[in-house]
Amino acid sequence: MEAHPHGWWVLLHLVLFVFWLGGDLGVFYSSRYVLRPDLPPAARATALSIMGGLDLGPKVCLVLFLPSGVTLMALEPHGARLFGAPAFAAWQVALVWAFAACWLAATVADHRAHGRYPWARRADWTVRLLMVVALAAVSAYTLAADRPFGVTTDPRWLGGKLGLYTFALACGLGIRSTLRPFGPAFGSLMADGSTAEVERALKRSVDGCLPYVCGIWAALLAAAALGVFKPGADL
Numbered sequence: 153m154e155a156h157p158h159g160w161w162v163l164l165h166l167v168l169f170v171f172w173l174g175g176d177l178g179v180f181y182s183s184r185y186v187l188r189p190d191l192p193p194a195a196r197a198t199a200l201s202i203m204g205g206l207d208l209g210p211k212v213c214l215v216l217f218l219p220s221g222v223t224l225m226a227l228e229p230h231g232a233r234l235f236g237a238p239a240f241a242a243w244q245v246a247l248v249w250a251f252a253a254c255w256l257a258a259t260v261a262d263h264r265a266h267g268r269y270p271w272a273r274r275a276d277w278t279v280r281l282l283m284v285v286a287l288a289a290v291s292a293y294t295l296a297a298d299r300p301f302g303v304t305t306d307p308r309w310l311g312g313k314l315g316l317y318t319f320a321l322a323c324g325l326g327i328r329s330t331l332r333p334f335g336p337a338f339g340s341l342m343a344d345g346s347t348a349e350v351e352r353a354l355k356r357s358v359d360g361c362l363p364y365v366c367g368i369w370a371a372l373l374a375a376a377a378l379g380v381f382k383p384g385a386d387l
Contacts, residue, residue: 169376172372175213178206193345215259280325287314290311291315338354
């Protein structure tokens with residue numbers, strides 16, 4: 153029996169969820185070694201390199217979550233309609249994928265350049281800010297409206313999932329802001345060795361991200377639950 157295309161996109165969405173959450177757990181675990189003052193600087197630099205390598209996976213998954221989700225809505229087999237027509241036309245899905253490809257290029261360039269390409273960092277930061285604002289508005293409307301965008305299947309679960317994705321995006325911005333002092337502090341560690349001031353700066357930067365990291369994990373798990381159970385949906 154031939155599988156419905158929708159099933160393959162569901163599988164991709166699940167793979168993105170697994171790699172996002174699993175990669176984040178790896179980043180968190182390796183960060184504990186970066187903060188260990190009993191390790192030599194070279195070992196901590198190796199842990200930081202592992203941490204940075206693992207961090208690319210969640211960044212890629214975060215970007216691809218958007219177009220894969222839109223594709224799922226376009227292929228929705230339960231009859232969800234937008235003003236009587238399919239939720240997304242093929243050209244609209246292609247446009248979202250093109251946007252995501254540009255966003256992903258900026259994200260990967262910024263990750264690999266470690267700040268050497270200011271344009272990439274600015275572009276990625278700007279896109280994320282705009283996405284937070286736009287998606288928060290769409291999520292709020294989907295949750296509040298009786299028939300959002302003309303959809304009659306009561307997609308409040310989808311509005312909640314979109315809101316959780318938006319929250320994860322916002323948490324990512326919080327992590328970036330909190331980590332700004334980390335680079336100079338780690339540079340001092342490698343150049344001059346460990347001092348109490350450097351260790352405090354490193355720990356304050358990394359541990360300051362924990363609320364945002366836990367927020368992302370909670371949002372991912374809750375979004376997965378909404379996607380699986382679709383509470384309240386009339387399908």
